[in-house]
Amino acid sequence: MHLTIDGRVVEAVPGQTVLEAARAAGIYIPALCYHPKTGKAGRCRACVVEVEGLRGLKESCALLVKDGMVVRTDTPKVLQTRRMIVELLLSEGHHNCISCQSNADCELQEMAYHLGIERPSYLVESLPTPKDMSSGGIVRDSDKCIQCGRCVVACQHGVVNQVLSFAYRGSHAQVVCDDDQPMGESTCVQCGECVQVCPVGALVLKQPLENKIRPHETTATKVTCPYCGVGCQIDLHTKDNRYAFAMAHEGQWDRQPNKGMLCVKGRFGLDYIDSPDRLRSPLVRKKGKLEKASWDEALDVVAKGLKAIQEKHGPDAVGFFTSAKVSNEENYALQRFGRALIGTNNIDHCARL
Ligand code: SF4
Ligand code: SF4
Ligand code: SF4
Ligand code: FES
Structure with missing residues (x-):
């Protein structure tokens, strides 16, 4: 049609x-x-x-x-109505785009820009409400909440964690966690789905806020989450080639495997990428002490060790454990190595544990 x-x-x-x-x-x-x-x-x-x-x-x-x-x-009528809505929303709460974490990544700001609104025409005096910083990964700023309700639906019906809801009445209405607990003391599991759908800066991730990185400064790269076999699609945001934060891939709202959602590990667990503690080269034990080695040297040590065990105790003295954190192809290659080259069926996988 x-x-x-x-x-x-x-x-x-x-x-x-x-x-x-x-x-x-x-x-x-x-x-x-x-x-x-x-x-x-x-x-x-x-x-x-x-x-x-x-x-x-x-x-x-x-x-x-x-x-x-x-x-x-x-039409003039449409634009006038939208203008009134945006002006009222901007007048309520405390919208200071200059210092807002969502500056240039905010649907209310974008709407104001399209309508040519530079500042709201109304002045609503109110004292600022302290931000809720109690959660490990999320900051809530109720002064920027426009009560759209997206986070409530996402938490109640999307991820079905049933933490967020609207409470109180009239001008006192607001989104609360459980029976109005700080987020960090509530039953929130920190999946971050509410942050993902919030159109403004009322719910933001702590990691980029603390590192003073705003979303529009980052580059998003689509990656597969390394934590489990579901294989969720993630937009990994980086700045200057360093980790900034992770969001569910935005082109996948209605597609498997994760339909634009993530768990706490996928959302907050990827900052290890830049950890100075991360192993960046193999380590080989020499005289009881682990020392850095090249891949050739390390693989020689493994090959000699496996061969020696196989010759002395037989192939079934060797076992292979693979991982859900690598690809199917890598898992296939390792079981082939175990069965065809070493001669054992002692093969298992962490997804079974
Ligand atoms: S939430 Fe949007 S409109 Fe409000 S201060 Fe932040 S960027 Fe500006
Ligand atoms: S982080 Fe997840 S569980 Fe917590 S309030 Fe947001 S949507 Fe609900
Ligand atoms: S999604 Fe954001 S703006 Fe909308 S109700 Fe929730 S906290 Fe408020
Ligand atoms: S009423 Fe249509 S987007 Fe809010």
């Missing part, structure tokens, strides 16, 4: 929303509470559009496409 958005004929499939069809065609419609992973929420109205034949503005994140639909995303 086809619809017309801002005068452009756009292809769409039944079941798609106007927002999805517009984004697929490269047309910018802002969305603060909608996220592909958490779905529509209808909370923010940032995504409103005008549709020919329909009264009032419609939320494009919830409006299903119809063949022949004519949509406008940039």
Whole structure:
């Protein structure tokens, strides 16, 4: 089916929303509470559009496409409504983009930029709330929360950890952990899924914040998590060729193996990459002391040792343990080595332990 958005004929499939069809065609419609992973929420109205034949503005994140639909995303009424929403959101809380960890990586800031808002027109006086630094890996800044609810849906229904929820009423409403505990004292397992979906700087990772690295300064490289056999796809963010932080790969919201989610190890456990304690060359024991050696030297020692055991005690005196942290091909090669060259079936794998 086809619809017309801002005068452009756009292809769409039944079941798609106007927002999805517009984004697929490269047309910018802002969305603060909608996220592909958490779905529509209808909370923010940032995504409103005008549709020919329909009264009032419609939320494009919830409006299903119809063949022949004519949509406008940039009429004065649409832009005025969006401007009001952004100005109110910026006026509440304490949005100081200059010092914010999410500067240049913030959907509210991006929306303000597109609308040409330099500063909010309203002044809402309030005292700043201290940041929640109690968690090992995540910083919560409720002054920057726009109450979009993405983190709540992600925690409740995405990773099903059921830590985050909305509490209190009216202007006191806020996102809390459990029954309003500091995050570090709550049942949070630090998967970081809430950070992944937060559109602003209300939930950020501690690692880059402490190292004064902001997301837009980094380069993302897609890698496979080395921790277990699931093989989650990770965007490894580096700056100056050094580790900065890890996020689930963003092109995989609806795809296996991890559907854009990570566990605590994949999210926070990769900083060992730059550890000075990391072994960077083989070590060979000489006169009881481990000393650095070349790969040739180390492999010679292993080959001689294996051969000596095989000759003296037979092939079944040797066993091979492989790992879920290497590829299937490497595991295959090692079991072939054990069976065909050494002559033993003593082969096992850490995934069975
Ligand atoms: S959350 Fe976004 S809008 Fe708010 S201070 Fe940070 S960058 Fe600016
Ligand atoms: S880190 Fe994971 S478990 Fe903790 S609040 Fe966020 S989504 Fe929930
Ligand atoms: S913490 Fe972030 S994701 Fe959660 S409601 Fe606030 S702005 Fe939205
Ligand atoms: S993105 Fe559509 S209502 Fe928030």
